[in-house]
Amino acid sequence: MDINEHVTGDDVKAAMISAEITEVTHHGCAICGAFTRYLRHDEQLFYDSSCDCRSSDPQPRDWGNAARWIALQTDPEVKLRILKAFGFEVEQPVAARSKVALDRSVSGEASSQSRRE
């Protein structure tokens, strides 16, 4: 899939099940640093907001909740990391970009061949 592809709740569910993922970290608590997380139990999604300074039981969430969280991401690198955490197989525009940077640094030094073309 492409990183900009729209992801539905059913997509998230299917990706997690097929990749056998049962846990996706959400964000770190600003105070204690422990991570809240999404949990999958069979075909149900839960959100565990407890951390080291605040405890609560995991709450059920519909799959669209996770899909909306993915859709909210504006940083492509963060979005890519989240998609992969849910088990999506994503082509990596980020890796492609760093390859270009690498090529450029090489051509700056030794590759006079490419300049002659």
Ligand SMILES: [Zn+2]
């Ligand atoms: Zn905390």
